[in-house]
Amino acid sequence: MRELVVLGTASQVPTRQRNQNGYVLRWDGEGILFDPGEGSQRQMLHAGVAVHDLTRICVTHFHGDHALGLPGVIQRISLDRVPHPVTAHYPASGRPYFDRLRHATLYREGADLREEPVTGDGVLARTPAFTLSAARLSHGVDAYGYRLTEPDGRRMLPERLAAHGITGPAVARLQRDGELDGVTLEEVSEHRPGQVFAFIMDTRLCDAVPALAEGCDLLVIESTFLDEDAGLAAEYGHLTAGQAAAVARDGGVRHLVLTHFSQRYTDPGAFGRQARAAGFEGALTVAADLVRVPVPKRR
Incomplete structure (x- = not known):
């Protein structure tokens, strides 16, 4: 099974329809939780995702809407005594924040949670199923995007x-x-290219964004603002729908998932319209809470 499970799609402020961030990538036997915002543990329950499914946690940066769900998820991993190691990746400069979130309250640690902070661009892990790498983004704090690449095969x-x-x-x-x-x-036999997934949150346009997105089968990317507010996007370190779609267009992305929407907008369809206006012609999902997006079938 290879699919994205969306737990939350709001940006800084949740709404009645949108929980704060949270995304789980199911990739064969792996389960990677990205940016668990507040309420992620409950959203996992609604989505049918158990902590036993998780093998990694990847945090792009330490703003609350991307990390305040960590205490509940981490404590639940111990409460349920997940039998396998769970590895946490996060910007190394945020280690004090991760430590405080991990130990936000008293609990009995009953699981093997391993910390592997991200210290710079490059490969974080190699498994038989994929290589996980990171690249530094452009935001107000240290932030990294993640890219998962399956080895080519036959x-x-x-x-x-x-x-x-x-x-x-x-x-x-x-x-x-x-x-x-x-x-x-x-x-x-014939050559079979490996599948590629990337996760990009909270960044203005920078060299890392197209590098992470290049050739993706499935790209999850923030589009906090609409194009008419491009000035605000640049000021606060974010992307617009049109900017995200242009990156996907130029990178040959097969399926684009837009998410992390500002509460100032009431028409989700506007993000999709601006993505199409930017020339992106592939599969497009304007994310909503609890939707599931399959990784496209192999080329």
Whole structure:
């Protein structure tokens, strides 16, 4: 299963319709919680996401709407005695904030929560399923965007396997060894590009934004302001809907998810209209709380 579960889509101020931030990426056996704002634990309950599903927590920066849900989630991980390690990534300069949030109240620690602060651009983790990297954004405090990249692979071609009489367990041996009885893996398969996901919050336009978005199958990106308020967006370190869509357009993004909307706007459709006006022609989701967005099928 590869999908995005949206827990909240508001920016600094929640509304009757929008909880503060929170997003869970389900990626095969991994569950990555991004930017848990206030109320994320309850939103997870509504969305059918258990803390047992979480393997990582990624915080872009330490403004309240992106981090005040951490105490409840962290304590619930211990309360439910999640049996596997959960790794937390966050800007290293925010370690004092993370420590205070982690220990906001008394509780019995009953889980293995590992902290791996982000100290700069680059790779944070490599697993068989993906590489997780970070890049510094442009905001009022230290902030990082995250990019998840699946390794490229090979797609087996049944007709070519059949032509060489390769079936059953022999297929696995060929995949493992790269050659079987004179038949190479390249002869019976084709290149399969890995899938790419990126998460970009609270930033004005900077070099990291297009770098993170390039070639994404699924891009989650803030669009706090509409284009007519581009001046405010730049002043406060945010993007407009048109700016986010232009980045997605130029980067060849397949599915764009706009989120983190200012409470000043009452028509969510305006964000989608401005994204289309900016020339983005791919799949588009103007996020709402508790929606699920599947990662697009492979190209």
